[in-house]
Amino acid sequence: MKVTDLNGCPIEVTDLKEAIRITKQYKKYMHEDKSYSDFDKRQNTYWTDIYEKLTVIKEPCKNN
Numbered sequence: 001m002k003v004t005d006l007n008g009c010p011i012e013v014t015d016l017k018e019a020i021r022i023t024k025q026y027k028k029y030m031h032e033d034k035s036y037s038d039f040d041k042r043q044n045t046y047w048t049d050i051y052e053k054l055t056v057i058k059e060p061c062k063n064n
Contacts, residue, residue: 003053006046016058023051 002010013019026047030040 001057003050003057006049011050013054013057016054020051020054020058023047023054027051 001013001016003013004010027044029043031037
């Protein structure tokens with residue numbers, strides 16, 4: 001399956017459960033150095049978007 005990221009790039013997902021686990025972790029990453037706060041916000045937005053798209057895909061699988 002594929003999801004499209006915020007930049008419009010398709011990302012192939014071969015293991016949905018693992019992809020959800022990884023993106024959930026990536027959403028939490030932040031630099032201790034506050035000078036990276038803008039970068040961290042962009043990264044958080046990116047990984048949150050991917051995570052939400054993956055969990056939406058998982059929902060129909062759960063109901064079957």
